Amino acid sequence: MALVVTGSVIGSFGAVFLKFGALALGRHWSTWILNWKLVVGVGAYLLSSVFFVMGVSRGELSVLYPMVSLGYICTLIWSRMFFNERLTASKLAGVALILGGIVLLGLGNH
Amino acid sequence: MSTVIATPVPAMGVQERRRRALFIVAGCTLIGATAQVLIKSGANHLTHPGFVGAIAGMLTNPPLFFGYALYGVFTALMVYALRDGELSILFPLIALQYVWVSILSVLIFHESMSPLKAAGVIVIVIGVAVLGRGGAKV
Numbered sequence: 001m002a003l004v005v006t007g008s009v010i011g012s013f014g015a016v017f018l019k020f021g022a023l024a025l026g027r028h029w030s031t032w033i034l035n036w037k038l039v040v041g042v043g044a045y046l047l048s049s050v051f052f053v054m055g056v057s058r059g060e061l062s063v064l065y066p067m068v069s070l071g072y073i074c075t076l077i078w079s080r081m082f083f084n085e086r087l088t089a090s091k092l093a094g095v096a097l098i099l100g101g102i103v104l105l106g107l108g109n110h
Numbered sequence: 111m112s113t114v115i116a117t118p119v120p121a122m123g124v125q126e127r128r129r130r131a132l133f134i135v136a137g138c139t140l141i142g143a144t145a146q147v148l149i150k151s152g153a154n155h156l157t158h159p160g161f162v163g164a165i166a167g168m169l170t171n172p173p174l175f176f177g178y179a180l181y182g183v184f185t186a187l188m189v190y191a192l193r194d195g196e197l198s199i200l201f202p203l204i205a206l207q208y209v210w211v212s213i214l215s216v217l218i219f220h221e222s223m224s225p226l227k228a229a230g231v232i233v234i235v236i237g238v239a240v241l242g243r244g245g246a247k248v
Contacts, residue, residue: 015201018185022192042185072202079198090244091198097237098205104230105208 004067007051012074014044016082065106069099124194131195132242134187135203142184143210147218148177199241206238 021038025031032038048071055067072095079085122130152167152174168174191200209231215221 012201015197018189019192019197022189025189025193038189045185072205075201076198079196079201083197085196085198087198088244090240091202094237094239094241094244095202097240098202098234099237101230101232101234101237102205102208104226104233105212106230108224108226108228108230 003051003055005070007048007055008067008071009074010044010051011048012071012078014041014048015075016078017041017044019083065102069102072099127194128196131191131193131200132203134191135195135200136206138184138187138191139204139206140210141180141187142204142207143214145177145180145184146207146211147214148173148180150219152177199244202241203238205234209234209238 017037018041021035021041024035024037076087076091076095080087152171155171155173168178188200212223212227212231216223
């Protein structure tokens with residue numbers, strides 16, 4: 001449980017760093033290669049997938065999907081905090097529906 | 111007439127760029143789903159799934175290799191889309207990948223599509239539609 005929660009939160013930070021890195025991109029190719037924010041973002045993604053695999057291999061599949069959902073909620077909060085994105089009704093409704101669908105998929109996989 | 115043709119890069123509006131980012135990420139989910147299917151079919155052929163064996167398999171097993179290479183393409187396109195689009199829209203949109211994987215699992219691995227799974231797929235598609243409609247506006 002703790003592994004998958006950690007994985008979700010790290011993964012959501014990975015997304016934040018990918019966005020920071022994307023904003024730092026310029027026309028020159030070196031801004032793609034020498035971009036530490038992108039490196040941190042990709043690294044965080046890889047690390048979160050390691051946590052997920054470790055968690056799942058210990059039989060935490062039942063909590064996997066709800067915890068992936070936690071990553072979505074974290075990302076909404078970070079988007080608001082770091083990039084001043086508005087939390088509109090359509091975003092909240094869309095994410096809520098997606099989370100519901102993921103839970104249904106998870107239940108259907110048992 | 112000639113001045114219109116000579117314009118090097120047509121300036122895109124914010125709305126148009128956001129819409130393009132949405133379509134790029136939707137395409138990304140197809141790439142990601144294909145990667146997942148390749149990795150699954152490649153992993154089924156691995157006999158020694160230890161840490162070293164898994165790394166060796168990624169380099170020598172074509173489906174695994176191309177699967178992970180596609181994840182590289184996925185990430186590059188995602189970063190490109192994030193330049194124009196909102197993180198709070200594009201990140202949840204990746205859930206569309208679950209839809210493609212569910213459909214591909216039935217078609218390729220002949221897994222059963224239970225009513226719960228089918229309901230999950232439909233609800234996710236509705237959620238993505240709600241998110242995308244809001245995201246195309248400024």
